[in-house]
Amino acid sequence: MAHIPTAAEIAVARQALAEADPALARAHEQTPVFEWRLRRGGYEGLFHMIVDQQVSVASAAAIWARVVAGLGGVVTAEAALAHDIEHLRTFGLSIQKARYAHEIARAQVEGRVDLDRMDGLSDAEATAALVSIKGVGRWTAETYLMFCEGRTDVFPGGDIALQEAMRWADGAADRPNEKQAYARAEAWRPHRGVAAHLLWGWYGGVKRGEIAREEVIMGAAA
Template sequence: MQEPQLSDQGVFETALDALMALDPRLVPLVEVAGRPALRRRPPGFAGLAAVVVAQQLSVASARAIHGRVEALLGGAPTVERLLAATPEALRGAGLSAPKIRTLTGIARALADGVVDLDAVARLPADEAADILTRLPGVGLWTADIYLLFCLGRGDAFPQGDLALQVAMGEAFELPGRCTPQGLLAIAEDWRPLRGVAAHLLWAYYGARRARQGAPA
């Protein structure tokens, strides 16, 4: 089986069926969470900027700040618009000082040709992630999320994601939160559909917390 390109919900639904056939242990997660919606963001700097904004924030907070950043810049973030904005204005939109440094550092690196995001999109996932981590402030989590959400890579898998670790621990009845290494080891059985499994685990995490009355 080849890694699917998660271009739309229909492709995702087919991949989800293939995943559950590959590992029937995941069927109960769908019974709890339902069939998750595909998460997509635009490729390029706009999508990468959205991923950076969302780091360590709730979905609601990230969406609110990103909306204010777009309002400030007059549209979706571009390298030129971001570099033209002052740190004070970006801070007023709700960005923290570290995220401002990361976004401006990425924008400058892209402007200088340190990384070509169009070229990255054509590379194998592991090589693409390695190149993305050359950008300022971009670690493996950010790289994997970009590959999954912005490029639709069906096997991208952010093992460092806390919600995935918690969801795996609960779904597989482990003693506690799954370690990143353990998460990666279990997910090996799901290649080349690990990104589809990540969507399901995120949905399961949210459904569990909604049932418990806690924010997802």
């Protein structure tokens, strides 16, 4: 069962991050208290994350509603495998996502990856298990472990919004690439997942106009 990080745990981790890394101190000061983003896990959770990718929020919600209805109201690996690829596509899924629905389902029912019992695996082991499934990339695996299992030291370095917030935090001219983002986040162990939530919160607040940010690059106001 996923552990939901408490408000107190998040607050302690945020303070530790701000004290350990001045680059995060301003983000910490400007970003309001947030709750952990927790989603349903298991087969349903991973399949849902795949459905949500590369489409608008509204489109994803509409497609997912059709998936749930089409599978009889309960999204399980067995229910997905009871329908062929073409039938899954009638729910609004692309052929690729319909195939991934089967790939994930087979991994579950064959016991190659038990999505309901990953708590005995380390973060690295769990990530490796997830990316072994066709259609599940590293970003998907890491965000699944964060949002569906409540893991607090997982950092999806390939996330563009995180990379941009990291650029702001470091006052850099260029956004870090994925490799650089992972390397930079090493300083935030064992709270990298909290750092990700903090940076996402800061980024979102700035984009919505709720947080004022003065960008400084190489000592000059930009």
